[in-house]
Amino acid sequence: MPFKGIAAIAVALGAVAATAAYGATRETPSLLRPPGALHEGGFFERCVKCGRCIEACPYRCIVAAPRDAGFQAGTPVIDPRAHACRMCDGFPCSTACPTGALEPVATRDELRMGTARVNKDLCLSYVGNRCEVCYRACPLIDEAITIEFAAREGDAIHAIFEPVINEDVCTGCGLCVERCVVSEPALAITIEPAT
Numbered sequence: 110m111p112f113k114g115i116a117a118i119a120v121a122l123g124a125v126a127a128t129a130a131y132g133a134t135r136e137t138p139s140l141l142r143p144p145g146a147l148h149e150g151g152f153f154e155r156c157v158k159c160g161r162c163i164e165a166c167p168y169r170c171i172v173a174a175p176r177d178a179g180f181q182a183g184t185p186v187i188d189p190r191a192h193a194c195r196m197c198d199g200f201p202c203s204t205a206c207p208t209g210a211l212e213p214v215a216t217r218d219e220l221r222m223g224t225a226r227v228n229k230d231l232c233l234s235y236v237g238n239r240c241e242v243c244y245r246a247c248p249l250i251d252e253a254i255t256i257e258f259a260a261r262e263g264d265a266i267h268a269i270f271e272p273v274i275n276e277d278v279c280t281g282c283g284l285c286v287e288r289c290v291v292s293e294p295a296l297a298i299t300i301e302p303a304t
């Protein structure tokens with residue numbers, strides 16, 4: 110994984126570790142876990158940090174959280190900006206998990222790692238450029254993400270070709286985040302808290 114990716118995970122995990130250090134519960138870190146992960150509390154109870162999911166991933170997109178990540182150190186995480194999940198047939202990562210921290214995933218339709226969200230302040234589409242790279246990168250093009258056209262206020266020349274996420278279909282694989290062309294990606298994967 111590029112240093113940038115490790116650093117991003119370390120920063121995210123640092124906030125979590127700080128929360129734990131102050132005696133809060135071990136809940137709600139917004140980490141992107143491998144396919145089939147239980148909600149965060151259940152995942153953490155079951156994951157023994159054996160690394161089998163990491164070894165099983167042919168794309169090397171799962172990494173162990175770094176040592177300075179507090180109680181999360183060694184747990185498997187995905188930084189989609191570095192290496193997004195390819196949603197492999199058979200999901201070898203979740204199949205390899207010996208404890209049930211990752212439950213088997215039968216098909217892409219079942220997969221819900223998180224949901225992509227577009228930051229309109231960063232996305233090139235909203236300044237009148239045509240980009241659509243995220244749209245073309247999506248394995249579920251025209252299902253999980255579509256392009257919608259809109260007039261741009263105060264601009265008689267350029268329209269907005271807006272990437273719109275279908276939250277009912279998006280799996281949270283993160284390929285759109287990996288491929289986004291701006292240096293601070295205009296998409297992020299959000300993880301819904303367990304209900």
Ligand code: SF4
Nearest residue numbers: 166194195196197202
């Ligand atoms: S589905 Fe494939 S690419 Fe995605 S985390 Fe699992 S093994 Fe890696």
Ligand code: SF4
Nearest residue numbers: 247279280282283285
């Ligand atoms: S995370 Fe992005 S690439 Fe993956 S399904 Fe959702 S919109 Fe498509």
Ligand code: SF4
Nearest residue numbers: 232233240241243289
């Ligand atoms: S790739 Fe990034 S900048 Fe381009 S349309 Fe998608 S979110 Fe916007």
